Amino acid sequence: MFHLPHIPPQRLPAVLRGMPKAELHIHIEGSLEPELIFKLAQRNGVALPYASVEALRAAYAFTDLQSFLDIYYAGASVLLKEQDFFDMAWAYLEKAAAENVVHAEIFFDPQTHTARGVPMGSVIQGLHHACQRAHQEFGLSAKLILCFLRHLSEADAFATLEAALPYRHHFIGVGLDSSEMGHPPEKFERVFARCRELGLRVVAHAGEEGPPAYIWSALDVLGAERIDHGVQAVHDPVLLRRLADAQVPLTVCPLSNVKLCVFPSMAQHNLRQLLDAGLCATVNSDDPAYFGGYLNENYLQLFAALDLEPRHAYQLAFNSFEASFADEAAKRGWERQLKSYFEGLREHD
Numbered sequence: 001m002f003h004l005p006h007i008p009p010q011r012l013p014a015v016l017r018g019m020p021k022a023e024l025h026i027h028i029e030g031s032l033e034p035e036l037i038f039k040l041a042q043r044n045g046v047a048l049p050y051a052s053v054e055a056l057r058a059a060y061a062f063t064d065l066q067s068f069l070d071i072y073y074a075g076a077s078v079l080l081k082e083q084d085f086f087d088m089a090w091a092y093l094e095k096a097a098a099e100n101v102v103h104a105e106i107f108f109d110p111q112t113h114t115a116r117g118v119p120m121g122s123v124i125q126g127l128h129h130a131c132q133r134a135h136q137e138f139g140l141s142a143k144l145i146l147c148f149l150r151h152l153s154e155a156d157a158f159a160t161l162e163a164a165l166p167y168r169h170h171f172i173g174v175g176l177d178s179s180e181m182g183h184p185p186e187k188f189e190r191v192f193a194r195c196r197e198l199g200l201r202v203v204a205h206a207g208e209e210g211p212p213a214y215i216w217s218a219l220d221v222l223g224a225e226r227i228d229h230g231v232q233a234v235h236d237p238v239l240l241r242r243l244a245d246a247q248v249p250l251t252v253c254p255l256s257n258v259k260l261c262v263f264p265s266m267a268q269h270n271l272r273q274l275l276d277a278g279l280c281a282t283v284n285s286d287d288p289a290y291f292g293g294y295l296n297e298n299y300l301q302l303f304a305a306l307d308l309e310p311r312h313a314y315q316l317a318f319n320s321f322e323a324s325f326a327d328e329a330a331k332r333g334w335e336r337q338l339k340s341y342f343e344g345l346r347e348h349d
């Protein structure tokens with residue numbers, strides 16, 4: 001790492017907001033703000049079990065992952081048309097650009113929509129057009145990752161993959177999300193093998209609530225190149241060493257972890273421990289409309305609670321580029337941009 005300029009602690013929040021960064025763990029359906037949920041419900045004539053935006057927001061008091069997922073899937077029920085998917089993704093991408101996100105790898109959950117009769121093409125094309133426009137207007141490169149819902153069967157995942165293949169050029173990889181406990185990665189061994197054959201990049205949620213064993217099988221059975229969450233790895237020293245040695249990135253989501261009671265408070269988050277163990281950890285927002293903040297808010301609250309320093313800011317942004325699925329030239333370009341940003345801070349010393 002190059003020699004960082006001295007940055008007084010009171011300047012750190014502005015530095016966190018201003019630094020270029022990538023976001024690698026964002027569920028686009030989790031960026032649906034209550035206002036947009038109500039707008040789309042009205043536009044599409046969908047009835048919601050909540051009387052108002054305020055009543056919906058008031059229901060966002062989660063005790064664990066499942067209590068969140070129940071509301072998250074209800075919110076997604078207003079998405080019907082290609083335009084709805086575009087509007088949702090565009091709202092996220094405008095915010096991301098304003099937060100100095102220069103690259104985003106965005107999860108989407110097609111089964112949540114196709115199960116309601118929404119055509120796969122409406123989902124993927126709506127999201128894709130928003131990604132295209134973000135690149136044109138903001139220079140933000142945005143890529144899609146298709147997630148399989150792990151509470152459904154592997155046969156359902158295979159059917160979803162089949163339905164998505166006509167749009168293969170619009171997504172770069174596959175992931176695994178939804179209810180973790182009782183749905184180990186092994187359940188999806190064959191469909192992930194097929195995805196790897198197709199040249200898709202592979203990630204999986206593991207060790208959010210589930211045990212280290214799920215992280216081992218995400219790596220060794222699914223061939224995951226990145227682990228989403230992965231914070232339970234600290235309970236297995238051999239696994240920690242494996243993740244550090246192979247530099248398998250973890251996409252950590254601090255506000256999500258606190259809101260879903262994975263940690264009792266931000267001060268008890270283990271991100272510093274993961275960095276100290278030499279892991280390539282990154283900071284991400286997961287479902288920002290539900291967990292109280294977008295990417296910069298995650299950085300700000302994490303740094304305040306753990307007393308992290310400018311060198312951690314540089315490291316985490318650097319890791320976000322390293323951990324991305326962008327090509328080497330793009331990574332080096334963003335890493336140079338990051339270095340120039342920190343060097344530029346020197347002039348204000």
Ligand code: HPA
Nearest residue numbers: 027177178179205286287
């Ligand atoms: N975990 C699992 N599934 C999800 C999540 C999460 O944090 N967010 C959206 N789907």
Ligand code: ZN
Nearest residue numbers: 027177228286
């Ligand atoms: Zn997630």
